[in-house]
Amino acid sequence: MARLTALAGGAAVALVLLALPVAAHEHPSGITDLVTPAVVRVEATAHVEITLLDHIGDLVHVERSYDVPIGVGTGTVVSPEGAIVTLTRVVKNEQDVAVYAANRIFAEHHDVKIPADFERHKLKDDLLDKHLRQCYPPKSAKATCIFEVSTDITVFPNVSPADPKGLKAELVKAGPRPDSPAVLTTSGRVIGSVGLPTAPLADKVPDQQGSPTNIAGFIGRPGPEVKETVEIAHLGKGGGAGEKGRQFADPDKKVDEPVKLGGLADRGLRGAPVIGDKDGHIIGMLIGGGKDARMIGVREINAALTKAGVTPRRGPIDTAFEAALTRYHTKYYTEAAPGFQRVLELYPGNVVAATLLKDSLAKRGGPEDQGTKKAAAPVSRSTPLWPFIVVAGVLFMAAGAGAFVLWRRRAPEEPPPDLPPPAGQRQPPLDEGSNQTVVVRRSQPFAIIPQQKQVLTTQDPPVKSQDPSVKYCTACGMRLGHAHRFCGYCGNPSET
Incomplete structure (x- = not known):
């Protein structure tokens, strides 16, 4: 069995070594291409239905509706079903939109100057001021305004042709702070039958200061004139969680990265994914704005998803895309095109x-295509696959033959000892007893050999004359004992 195990192990090692040339060209995918298909534009608006009960004179019901912008930013799809992560401030307004609607309707109906903002104001007219204060929330028995507020969230995926209507989304779980992650889910139609493309989440944030990253997002609705914006950044020293986040810092100190990224956040990249340089996975989200932009880590993202009951996962679109992307980045354009x-x-x-497919078709069969180079290389310089297959088959046959030979050569097991005969049936041995006579007979008597004189072939000393009293057997020639009547060797009678 030891030899059989050794043969099987040798065959397995040989197959592993043969498989190495086939998988040697596999490399990680691109830095941002794994994430950018899942990046979406997020726009949130509060819709307010307000009814003013004007009873200064006759009772009059004044109805208005207002759309109040909450925020715009960038989100990332993390499951094929349409789960999206973004920032809470993008989809939830910390200010009371009912106050905004009260200011608007009072200014329009009573023709007074009230700023259209989220502050509570006072009027010089005591009666109007009283009614305005009764209009502001919270609702009371003497309230002069009735509100109905809803949030309208729309996500615009990165597709071509651009989707002008976008996808409706619902807020699943908001964070405790404006810069905490929020979880959305699409509630409308989804392009395709297998869901949306997703982005992979990293296990942790790189600890090394100065680690390069990429930040991808949209400064407007995706379209022919608005492509995704990708900006390079570097991680600074480790920071806290939540609103503190981790700073950005250029290790060469040539660019003020917090200011640069803060401007992009104000233009629409707030909540954009921060992509690690090692494997192209998301390590965090962009927060802040103005002259100070930071990053919250992937740990906070996973915690928000857990609280929302959402499990991030990859779908069939991502599997097909990543396989094609691997071929593309290793310059196997002929193989990448069908994948895209x-x-x-x-x-x-x-x-x-679509962009990578166009580029793959343009480079297919060209000088950069590694697949074409491999096919056109001379036989003497290339290593075809069939010899490895033949060798693998021979190794398998040898292993099988060795196992068969070892099996045939194994010593058979000793048969079990014969069982003793049953009691009462045992026959006594032939030599038991004291008066038995054993008769031995010969099946064929010896032929009588006539006595002849000796023939000398060498110079022997002269033979002495024989004693006449010594006799020999006439049948076999053996010397007879004195007074023996029969030959002690052959039993022939000495006297005939």
């Missing part, structure tokens, strides 16, 4: 897949 075509079948309009 498959992605577009699963999710029509994928901008990144």
